[in-house]
Amino acid sequence: MQSSSINWTDLHPTTRYAAEIVMGIRPSCEMERLACQRHLNDLQRQATPNFPYVFDEGRADRVFEWFERCCRHVRGVFSGQLIELLPFQKFDMGEVYGWVHMETGQRRYRKALHLRARGNVKSTEMSGLALYGMCADCIYPPGQPELRKYEHSPEVDCAAVDKGQAKRVWGDAREMGMNSPAISKRLRIRRGYIEHTTRGGLLKPLSRDTKNKDSGAPCLVVIDEYHAHPTSEIVDVSYSGFGKRLQSLMQIISTAGKDAENSPCKKEYDFLCKMLRGQVPMQETYCAIIRELDQGDDPHDPKNWVKSNPVLQEDNAYAQELRRQIQTEHDEAFGSGNPDKIREWLTKRVNQWQKDSENKYMSTIHMNKWKSLAVPRADFLVLVKGYETWSGLDLSKTTDLTAVGYVFRLPEGRFAVTAHGFMPSDRATQHEHSDRVPYRQWQEEGWCTLTPGEVVDYSFIQSFMQQMEREQEWFMKEVCYDPYNATHFTQELEKQGYERVEIRQGVQTLSEPTKFFRELVLKGLIVHDGSPVLTWCLSNAVEFTDNNGNIKLSKKHKDDSQRIDLIAAIINAMVRAMVGDGRVDLNAHIMGDDFSF
Incomplete structure (x- = not known):
């Protein structure tokens, strides 16, 4: 693909971003390039007997419009402002929500893993998508939005390892909904629950402590900070509830973690890396978008940080502040020589898995x-x-x-x-x-x-x-x-x-x-x-x-x-x-x- 042969204005934002990554116009890691190449390859084989899916730009645009017309930031320098999606977010959301079955319009993906560093608006995205699942998610044959159907009594779960973390995405969604006239008129938002005013349903937090975890029929499950989960129980129980809805979706978001030997998230990550590399068969209904430092990258070189922090691709106030914060934490961690601080920085800021769960004397960076x-x-x-x-x-x-x-x-x-x-x-x-x-x-x-x-x-x-x-x-x-x-x-x-x-x-x-x-x-x-x-x-x-x-x-x-x-x-x-x-x-x-x- 030659840059001079592309009419960039004709490309959908999802496809444009994928092309820019694959062509090296935007900095990226191997895993992100493979995810983008997957999208471009799928466009070449869509609507074929072995691949009965199409990329419906209208379904992707519907999610973009939801955010940019209805959702407002709930924290940070843009608090209170309508969300303007960045290019990498349009790729991520477009990839997950734009691919549908060529006849039924049912969403292709059943699972999606998003792995990127702290501060790259994962929770904000998932709060908006949780509200989208309650209010606006629908199904229709490709290109026929007039035939759209909504789920009756939608169920959206915000799941995490404990109650406090589970309530983070849920709480952000609650505040985002309260601050939006377009959303608050559709939902009944109370201190302890969120439900649709006409179609019922429930948006709720879910953790290991929640009783009757296996009694639902979720439309959307958001698994927050999966690296912190000691087992895959929440993922397995939630996924077992799929099949009762037409297009249930599980969105898993996380940074890397410090227990690379035992973490169920690391095992999922390892499998998906092999899948993207072609070392195991492609799972057509599993989306993986992983942003991290490549093996051999110098974590101390600020030029590499953009690989795990896609927000740094942009030149705005938030990106500038994020870069300053990453630099400050870097200097404090490595200046102290404290292995716990170093491991924290490596996992949270450049998304590198650590094998130091047993409190190693010498961290990976020390060795x-x-x-x-x-x-x-x-x-x-x-x-x-x-x-x-x-x-x-x-x-x-x-x-x-x-x-x-x-x-x-x-x-x-x-x-x-x-x-x-x-x-x-x-x-x-x-x-x-x-x-x-x-x-x-x-x-x-x-x-x-x-x-x-x-x-x-x-x-x-x-x-x-x-x-x-x-x-x-x-x-x-x-x-x-x-x-x-x-x-x-x-x-x-x-x-x-x-x-x-x-x-x-x-x-x-x-x-x-x-x-x-x-x-x-x-x-x-x-x-x-x-x-x-x-x-x-x-x-x-x-x-x-x-x-x-x-x-x-x-x-x-x-x-x-x-x-x-x-x-x-x-x-x-x-x-x-x-x-x-x-x-x-x-x-x-x-x-x-x-x-x-």
């Missing part, structure tokens, strides 16, 4: 930053040759992974870290199956040592430490150890001339260095040798937080095979290294590209 700070091992050893170092020990069980870690203070406030693992060779095969990592390959590559027998031979740890001192000319400042299982071994080290320091494992001791290490990563003030064992342990670590906001590292469960020993050893060393010459002021040592993400 990406950590990996970017690696240098080749040979370069690392040259960098730290001749330096003094703090060594940390985490000996754990003698049948499991154990570790020695090193922390070096570099000029200009930077730190270098490395660690080495030890595993009993007779247990390596068993642990490769349980831990699902290649210990034997790691040994061949020099990242860990498999000691003979059933238990870790601590003499190999001592030999390794002495070898590194000798070959790399390191000066061992202190050996910092977790007292668990380490007393005898560290006494032997002391006899060899090492100065040992016991590191108590409570939050009072470990909280500040644990937070400090994470801040160093985020600020770009860490350098490491890319050890896959250390990176694996770091990605496994979960943080335990007490009532005072102090943290320490932990595994998800005490018998979990997702081990953290190497990062635990480094944190033990960091307890002493960070105060070796006084606590470092991170903000005073940010230089040049070190602050880039």
